[in-house]
Amino acid sequence: MTAFPPKTDDELLRLDVPSTLRFGLPAEGHARRVLFGDGAIAAAVTLGRLGVLPRSVAYLARVVRAGGAAYAAALDLPLPGETPARTAGGWLAAAAGVAGGVDDDETLARWFEAVAALMELRLTAGTSPAP
16 A cells, blocks of 8 residues: 655645545545545535534534435535535535435435544644634
């Protein structure tokens, strides 16, 4: 296995999260690993810098699980605040465009749960600003 150098938060912020969702949600293998690896970390950094609480992202995961990607994408405020809502809305729209059913909705919900867990870990470790 090849070890990759760690990425800084600023490098992760340049990652195209909607693309990781479009390619990683319906696929297995490398694209899915990128989605749940760098893609989830980039999302956690982004939302952390916007002051979003991890519990809000965990709640969004429950909404996705209950209603699906398309339902969540149609919400006016998927996360509290205008900028976080617009950010998450873009991610949800990208996912809804490729989601092919309940399995993809479940994968998206698990991804949002991973993002929330990473946000909580970053807060606990002191590597993310407190909201």
